[in-house]
Amino acid sequence: MAQSFPEDVLEHVFSFLNYDKDRNAVSLVCKSWYEIERLCRRRIFIGNCYAVSSEIVIRRFPDVRAVELKGKPHFADFNLVPEGWGGYVYPWIVSLARAYPWLEEIKLKRMVVTDESLELISKSFKNYKVLVLLSCEGFTTDGLASIAANCRNLRELDLGESEVEDLSGHWLSHFPDNCTSLVSLNISCLGSEVSFCALERLVARCPNLKTLRLNRAVPLEKLPNLLCRAPQLVELGTGAYSAEIQSDIFSNLAEAFLGCKQLKGLSGFWDVVPAYLPAMYSVCSRITSLNLSYATAQNPDLVHFVSQCSNLQRLWVLDYIEDTGLEALAASCKDLHELRVFPSDPFDAEANVSLTEQGLVAVSEGCPKLQSVLYFCRQMSNAALVAIARNRPNMIRFRLCIIEPRAPDYLTLEPLDTGFGAIVENCKELRRLSMSGLLTDRVFEYIGTHAKKLEMLSIAFAGDSDSGLHHVLSGCESLRKLEIRDCPFGDKALLANATKLETMRSLWMSSCSVSFGACKLLGQKMPRLNVEVINERGLPDSRPESCPVEKLYVYRTIAGPRVDMPGFVWTMDEHVSSRLSRVTERRGD
Amino acid sequence: MEKGVAYDNDMNLKATELRLGLPGTDESQKECSSFVKSNKRSSEEMDSSCNEEECAPAPKALVVGWPPVRSYRKNVLQQQQKKSDSDVSGMYVKVSMDGAPYLRKIDIKVYKNYPDLLIALENMFKCSMGVYSEREGYNGSEYAPTYEDKDGDWMLVGDVPWDMFVTSCKRLRIMKGSEAKGLGCQ
Numbered sequence: 012m013a014q015s016f017p018e019d020v021l022e023h024v025f026s027f028l029n030y031d032k033d034r035n036a037v038s039l040v041c042k043s044w045y046e047i048e049r050l051c052r053r054r055i056f057i058g059n060c061y062a063v064s065s066e067i068v069i070r071r072f073p074d075v076r077a078v079e080l081k082g083k084p085h086f087a088d089f090n091l092v093p094e095g096w097g098g099y100v101y102p103w104i105v106s107l108a109r110a111y112p113w114l115e116e117i118k119l120k121r122m123v124v125t126d127e128s129l130e131l132i133s134k135s136f137k138n139y140k141v142l143v144l145l146s147c148e149g150f151t152t153d154g155l156a157s158i159a160a161n162c163r164n165l166r167e168l169d170l171g172e173s174e175v176e177d178l179s180g181h182w183l184s185h186f187p188d189n190c191t192s193l194v195s196l197n198i199s200c201l202g203s204e205v206s207f208c209a210l211e212r213l214v215a216r217c218p219n220l221k222t223l224r225l226n227r228a229v230p231l232e233k234l235p236n237l238l239c240r241a242p243q244l245v246e247l248g249t250g251a252y253s254a255e256i257q258s259d260i261f262s263n264l265a266e267a268f269l270g271c272k273q274l275k276g277l278s279g280f281w282d283v284v285p286a287y288l289p290a291m292y293s294v295c296s297r298i299t300s301l302n303l304s305y306a307t308a309q310n311p312d313l314v315h316f317v318s319q320c321s322n323l324q325r326l327w328v329l330d331y332i333e334d335t336g337l338e339a340l341a342a343s344c345k346d347l348h349e350l351r352v353f354p355s356d357p358f359d360a361e362a363n364v365s366l367t368e369q370g371l372v373a374v375s376e377g378c379p380k381l382q383s384v385l386y387f388c389r390q391m392s393n394a395a396l397v398a399i400a401r402n403r404p405n406m407i408r409f410r411l412c413i414i415e416p417r418a419p420d421y422l423t424l425e426p427l428d429t430g431f432g433a434i435v436e437n438c439k440e441l442r443r444l445s446m447s448g449l450l451t452d453r454v455f456e457y458i459g460t461h462a463k464k465l466e467m468l469s470i471a472f473a474g475d476s477d478s479g480l481h482h483v484l485s486g487c488e489s490l491r492k493l494e495i496r497d498c499p500f501g502d503k504a505l506l507a508n509a510t511k512l513e514t515m516r517s518l519w520m521s522s523c524s525v526s527f528g529a530c531k532l533l534g535q536k537m538p539r540l541n542v543e544v545i546n547e548r549g550l551p552d553s554r555p556e557s558c559p560v561e562k563l564y565v566y567r568t569i570a571g572p573r574v575d576m577p578g579f580v581w582t583m584d585e586h587v588s589s590r591l592s593r594v595t596e597r598r599g600d
Numbered sequence: 601m602e603k604g605v606a607y608d609n610d611m612n613l614k615a616t617e618l619r620l621g622l623p624g625t626d627e628s629q630k631e632c633s634s635f636v637k638s639n640k641r642s643s644e645e646m647d648s649s650c651n652e653e654e655c656a657p658a659p660k661a662l663v664v665g666w667p668p669v670r671s672y673r674k675n676v677l678q679q680q681q682k683k684s685d686s687d688v689s690g691m692y693v694k695v696s697m698d699g700a701p702y703l704r705k706i707d708i709k710v711y712k713n714y715p716d717l718l719i720a721l722e723n724m725f726k727c728s729m730g731v732y733s734e735r736e737g738y739n740g741s742e743y744a745p746t747y748e749d750k751d752g753d754w755m756l757v758g759d760v761p762w763d764m765f766v767t768s769c770k771r772l773r774i775m776k777g778s779e780a781k782g783l784g785c786q
Contacts, residue, residue: 090664146670172672282680304673305676307677353669412668416666471666
C-alpha cells in the first residue's frame with residue numbers, strides 16, 4: 012500500500028506533521044515511511060541531552076533545521092544539583108556545526124553554555140536565526156557579542172532567566188547596522204546597562220520586532236523612545252518601572268503606550284512606582300499575559316491595575332495581591348487560564364501578607380477556564396482543595412507550595428491527603444502536579460488510582476513508606492518525570508518498578524532512603540537506564556551497600572553511561588563494583 | 601534481591617526518620633561512620649564541613665532548595681527589598697522646628713546612631729535637646745526631637761533601635777520642650 016504513493020507525495024503529507032509524537036508514529040509504520048520521514052524531519056526535541064548522542068541523532072536525521080535540548084534536572088532550579096554536574100552543550104554544538112550547516116534554531120534549557128559555544132554557533136551556520144537560552148549559565152556578554160556580530164539574519168535572541176557573567180553592556184553595539192531581522196529580543200536577565208543609543212537604533216531598524224524584553228537598567232524615562240519606534244510590539248518587558256514623580260514623564264509614557272495597539276503581553280516592572288501604573292491603562296483591555304512577579308506593588312494599586320485587564324489569560328504576580336486582590340481578579344478576569352502567585356518573603360515563617368487558601372478558591376470559582384496554577388501560601392485545608400477540585404475539573408497543571416514543610420490542614424490538623432485526592436480524582440486531564448503539606452501514603456494511593464494522565468509529579472517531605480512510591484510508579488500510566496526530595500522512599504519500591512523507569516524520561520530522588528546497593532542492582536538489571544548517584548561526600552568507606560545515597564538521578568538512554576561526570580557522580584552499572592573498590596584502594600593511600 | 605537491601609531492619613527505619621535537626625550519634629549509624637552525615641536531611645546540606653558536635657541545629661529557613669523559589673527570583677526580590685528600604689524611607693527627610701520660618705532636609709543614612717543625629721540637629725538649628733532617657737524622654741530640654749513614622753504616627757526620637765528608626769522615619773519635627781512633655785511617657 013505504502014508503495015503506491017511516490018516519495019515526494021508522502022514527504023509532502025508528512026510536512027504537515029509538526030508534533031514529534033506524530034512523526035514518531037509515522038516512522039513506525041514501515042521501513043520506507045521511516046526512511047522518508049527521517050530525511051524530512053526538520054525539528055528535533057531532546058528532553059534529556061544525555062538520553063541520546065549527537066552521533067545517533069545526526070545519523071538518523073541528516074537535515075535538521077531546529078534543535079531543542081534540555082540538560083539539568085528540574086530540581087537544579089532550587090540548587091539541588093551541585094555545581095559541575097554536567098549539561099555541557101559544547102560537544103553538541105561541535106557535532107551540529109559539522110553536520111547541519113543550515114541549522115537555524117537552537118533552544119537550550121538548563122544547560123552550561125560557554126562563550127566558546129556561542130562563538131561556534133555564530134560562525135558555523137549560514138542562515139542562523141534563533142537562539143533561546145532558558146535558565147542556562149556559563150557564558151558572558153562576550154559570547155553575546157559574537158552572536159550579535161556574526162548572525163546576519165538573527166530573528167530571535169532570548170536569554171530567558173540565564174545566569175550571564177555581565178562584563179559590560181557593550182555587546183549590544185555589535186549588531187551591525189544592516190541587521191534588520193530581529194523579531195524577538197529578551198535581555199531581561201542582564202545586569203549592566205546597554206548603550207541606549209545602540210538599543211534605540213536597533214529597535215528602530217527592525218520593523219518586525221514583536222517581542223522586546225528590556226533589562227532593569229533601561230530607565231523608565233527612556234521607555235517612550237523605544238515604544239514610539241516600535242508601536243507594533245506584541246510583548247513588552249519594561250526595564251525598571253520607577254522614576255521621580257514628574258508629570259512630563261507620565262504623559263510621555265501614557266502617550267507612548269497609547270500608540271501600542273498590538274500589545275498583548277507585559278512583564279518587567281522592577282522597582283515599580285505605583286503612580287506610574289495608570290500610564291498603561293490604555294493597553295490594559297488588550298493584555299492577555301501579565302507578569303508582575305517582580306513588581307513589589309501592593310494593593311490597592313496592584314489590584315486596581317490587574318482588574319483593568321479584563322481579557323487577561325495569564326497572570327504571574329506576587330502574594331501582595333492578597334486574597335482580596337484574587338477575589339477581584341475572579342470577578343473581572345473571566346478568561347483567566349493561568350495563575351502563578353509567588354511569595355514576596357519566602358523565608359519568613361510569619362505571613363507578611365494576607366494571602367491564604369481563600370484567594371485560590373475564589374479564583375477557581377470565578378474563572379471557568381483556569382487550568383494552570385502555581386500557588387505559594389502559608390496555609391491550606393482539605394476543604395479548600397476539595398472545593399478547587401470540584402470547581403475546576405478542567406485543571407491541567409496544579410502546583411501548590413505550602414511554605415512550611417509538612418504543614419497539616421490548618422483547620423482540622425489532618426493530612427492533606429483528601430484534598431489532593433480530590434484534585435486527582437476530579438481533574439481527569441491533570442498532567443502536572445506538585446504537592447506540599449502533610450501527606451501520608453494515602454495520597455499516593457489516590458494518585459496511583461486516579462492520575463492516569465499525569466506526566467510530571469513533584470513530591471517533597473511526604474509519605475510514610477515505600478508503598479507511597481510504589482503506588483505512583485505502578486499506577487501512573489502516563490508518568491514521564493518524577494522528582495522526589497526528603498521522602499522515606501527506599502529500595503523496595505524502586506527495584507520492584509525497575510521496568511517502569513524505562514518508560515519515563517527521568518526519576519530524581521534526593522535525601523530519601525535509597526541505598527548504594529539498590530542503585531547498583533538497578534544499574535546492573537537495566538542496561539538502558541543510567542543510574543547516577545550524586546554523593547558529594549564521596550563513596551562510603553564501610554558497608555557501602557546499605558548506605559543511603561545523597562541524590563539519585565535515573566534516566567533512560569541509548570547513549571550509554573556519560574563520560575563527562577564530575578568526581579561526585581557515579582554511574583551505577585556492572586562496572587561499578589570494580590570502580591568502587593579501586594576508589595577505596597586509592598583512599599587508603 | 602540482595603540480602604543487604606532488607607529495609608525492615610532497625611538501621612534503615614532510623615534512616616527513614618526525617619528530621620530537620622542534626623541526628624544524634626546513633627549506635628546503628630556506626631556502620632556508616634565515615635559517612636556521619638549520610639542520614640542527615642536537607643538542613644545539614646547547608647554546611648558540609650560542619651561537625652555534629654560543633655554545630656547547632658540549622659534553623660528551618662535554611663533547608664536547601666525550600667521553598668522552591670528559583671535563585672534568580674530570590675536574588676531579584678532581595679535586591680528590590682534593599683532598594684525600596686532605602687528609597688521609600690530613611691534617606692532624605694524634612695526637618696522642621698517649631699518657630700523656624702523654613703524647613704531643612706537631611707540624609708539620615710549619613711548618621712550611624714542617635715547621638716550623631718542629635719548633635720547634627722542641634723548644630724543645624726542652634727538649639728539644645730539634651731540627652732534622651734527612656735523614662736523621661738528629653739524632659740528638661742528646651743527642645744525635643746520627634747518624627748513621623750511609616751504609619752503616620754508621631755514618635756519620640758530614640759524609642760526604637762536605630763536601624764528601625766532609619767527605615768521608618770518619614771520626617772522629623774523638633775518640638776518645643778514644653779509641648780513634648782506628654783510624649784516621653786509610656
